[in-house]
Amino acid sequence: MNDHRRYRDRRHDDDLDHDRDYGSSRRAAPNRNRLYRDKDRAILGGVCAGLADWTGVNRVALRIIVVLMAFPFTFVMVAGYIALWLLLPKRPRNLYRDEAEQEFWEEVRRSPRDTASHLNRRFRDLDGRLQRMEAWVTSSEYRIDRELRD
Secondary structure, eight states, X not given: OHHHHXXXXXXXXXXXXXXXXXXOTTSXXXXXXXXXXXXXXOSSSSHHHHXXXXXXXXXXXXXXXXXXXXXXXXXXXHHHHHHHHHHSOBOOTTSOSSHHHHHHHHHHHHOHHHHHHHHHHHHHHHXXXXXXXXXXXXXXXXXXXXXXXX
């Protein structure tokens, strides 16, 4: 009976951790590939900051392009900016767990092919290390060293 209660309490604690990280257990984790307005880095409504984050483009460069495009296409740019301001949701605070995860996803958006090749190379390196460790552990030299230590 006590084991069942401990398991249930542990599951409840895990649910609370999940709720703290993602808001509610009924809602899924925020989508990192969705377009959001970034109010933390906003000048007006966060539309340019959100577009820059989503596309992987430099925020300052994107803002300069928007301002330059606003001269010949004033109505279209202003109407588009206002529409995006009203339609795009605000970026959730818990979108990334830490800076490293944010940098990873920004790199994925900038160059997904390079990121995939980097991950493949990293997994090949880890696989090679694991193979060397397995070869060492299964070798007779390891057994002799272990017997001498014990």
